[in-house]
Amino acid sequence: MQATLGFERPKHILSASQFNRAFLDYMYELINQIRKFDKTKDGLMYLQSLLPHRRAMLYFTQPSTRTFMSFQAACSILGIKPSEIRDTATSSERKGESIDDSLRTFASYVDLIVMRAPVAGLSDRIATLLDATPRPVPIINAGSGPDEHPTQALLDIYTLQRSFKSASGIEGKTICMVGDLKRGRTIRSLSRLLANYPRTQLIFCSPPEFKIADDLRQFLSSRDVSFEETTNFTAAIEAADAIYMTRVQDEYDQAGATKVDTRAYCLKQEHLPLLRRDSVIMHPLPRRDELDPAIDHDPRAKYWRQERNGMWTRVALITILMGVDSHIVLPTL
Amino acid sequence: MQATLGFERPKHILSASQFNRAFLDYMYELINQIRKFDKTKDGLMYLQSLLPHRRAMLYFTQPSTRTFMSFQAACSILGIKPSEIRDTATSSERKGESIDDSLRTFASYVDLIVMRAPVAGLSDRIATLLDATPRPVPIINAGSGPDEHPTQALLDIYTLQRSFKSASGIEGKTICMVGDLKRGRTIRSLSRLLANYPRTQLIFCSPPEFKIADDLRQFLSSRDVSFEETTNFTAAIEAADAIYMTRVQDEYDQAGATKVDTRAYCLKQEHLPLLRRDSVIMHPLPRRDELDPAIDHDPRAKYWRQERNGMWTRVALITILMGVDSHIVLPTL
């Protein structure tokens, strides 16, 4: 399959940098196929028949609702039984166990580990650790610190591709990202994936304090991605094929940090006339003031669909990791 | 079905005031049928085959054990995969998300939401919110503040009906409710349902500080329900066909509130000889001093059965909301 599809089947999902264009295109078709099974009880039961003998651990030590629920639903859709750690106070870590031992323990009982942690790089380290044991299991990074959030980036790409499907896809489009671009891991992961689409233009719109980090700037230059950094929100709205709003990541703030004024970077009803008719509005959610709920009913608002796309994206990823994606692409129903 | 059955199929379960007599009679038959499936593995597997492609969210931000477990078991019985939020500290609400957005998120991933919250009216608001979206899901109010607890009232009615089945049903019976009648939402919801049964008499027995609220008094008058308010516990016991004990709802007390003396409103072994031979003792549980565990073995004590009836009542309700009740009433087994 690797030969024909143009990518190597991943053992783990750790970083957005793992995915090439062939993988992204394959994911798009796979998710579309999976969604067809959602139409009927028979289709849903077929999906559940793929992995009913498997168990997963959702190890979420960083607060999360939608990513957690999205993975939990994705597991159930495939018949996988999910268990969870969300509070290390109930766990052996309280008895002085190392995180390595805890995760090796989980790996003893399950067939897949999905992890979200406040520290960067943890999922890489655990993947390496488990690969050296007699019973390695796939790891999915569901968000690690201010660093990476590869599954979010994949669902964002799927949503963009789907939104532009009658407009010849993502290539050549102008994607504008707004908000806390310095600490938003979503922004980092998505920008990296967009480098796979020729002629795409990126606009990074933020207060000066929240400009993108140097390493991302260097990455984009090295890949010849055309991008612009600006504080002019109105101009950015007018130029965008897709406007991707994000919230301030102040959970990483030190207590007493001076708050950055982001009031000029909030999308409101008054901005809607500026936005192109075929443009789309996205947001990884949760939102605060930066995205007015009054916009929700506008047909260009795609963020609620984006959220549900996340669930299907995770279903697709799990089928690939567990080697049952071939049962989807050529459905036997 | 609506035409023949005499009630409109509910989209949500929000309040006891939704249910008319036809609905209550239908529920009684439906629950009895469902319980027959509990006798064998084949029967239980048939129930699980009804909704195995569905997922539910149990959103319980108010402490609860039995209502939570009862719904969780009810979901499992029907094959539904339940997920849960019981602690908002692990959720996006910590990142400043509105409750509306949180619940719309849950609705993206599941097919049914069961919610119990400390604030009154939340489930109504969320039901209205979701009904305006492209993917509405049914809401069940599993208790909201001091206000409503419709599923408890339904299970109480079922238990009464079952207890009186060889005594020509609930009509004309004397039901005595004891305890904190002012704040007990169970009392409010049950009293409203009892108005559907002609000639029923209600005795409300409580310390003066805990008399029923004005709105309930007015409701009963408007429906011509005969009722009496008293502080005489002994006389109430003697008159009752069913005695419904409740605990003091002091979780709603302000710190430092003067405690009301309820010692004269506790059912003890010494009261048993006063109670009619064919009378029944009920309690929504959990109990404290107001119901002596020494009574548990008395054949008139129905509260443990009442608890298990709750599970079957919730199974029945879910089948109605999800449109599979017709598979129960005419079992194909």
Add this chain to the structure above:
Amino acid sequence: MQATLGFERPKHILSASQFNRAFLDYMYELINQIRKFDKTKDGLMYLQSLLPHRRAMLYFTQPSTRTFMSFQAACSILGIKPSEIRDTATSSERKGESIDDSLRTFASYVDLIVMRAPVAGLSDRIATLLDATPRPVPIINAGSGPDEHPTQALLDIYTLQRSFKSASGIEGKTICMVGDLKRGRTIRSLSRLLANYPRTQLIFCSPPEFKIADDLRQFLSSRDVSFEETTNFTAAIEAADAIYMTRVQDEYDQAGATKVDTRAYCLKQEHLPLLRRDSVIMHPLPRRDELDPAIDHDPRAKYWRQERNGMWTRVALITILMGVDSHIVLPTL
């Protein structure tokens, strides 16, 4: 079955003292059979077909990861739907409910209760309570205070038996237990089970402050088990067919207790040459300093397998309690 197998089918699993040699031998064969089903999807689906109509409550009010997950996985393997209480703050106990009432409530909704609690004797009390109700359910003690941990002892016995299978079994072997032998409930339960194997020799190696308790000493003498207490770790390592390391149980310490110096009782890489070539190293986990992770790759290190054996041991126990073990021993696949 009781007649032929040489033991009475247990109603509950409360204490290691329930198990005789016939039971342990039966468990060994049963677990080996069950593990064969783990090889294929069909085998795993057969296991899930045994109890898919059943529900279990995991009541874990004492912090635990591996015992909890091990039972949760064991339930899923058999098709049982597990629910959990891990934090009494979300439960009715906050409303003043007694533990007895809480557990009777759980018993209303499920078919099996697994409990781990910080107080000794709770599972015995609850088993007695439920046996007097119309709907008793089996109770498994998954660890109670400093007292008993029977399922840990069973998995330890299985691991020893499996490790010694080409060396004529456990009989006559020298088992050395190291660490906090005074408060380790694992040690207590395992020592009691080892009394079922003739000519077994026990070495208890610990600092003087952590010597085994008097009641265990008396039990072993009454059963004519040969044992030795020592502070000489090096000699113990050299003599052992199996070395069973344990951690200091300081969660039972009073604040401000003087710490015992256990540095001389830690197994490190430098000890490996002292250990016999066919010896085995075990540990109930979680570990701290007493077992160096550098040892993990040594072929004599069995503690990670021991952990996974725990899951299969619990699967086997549940099949016995629920009366479906006969479907395993003579597989129909």
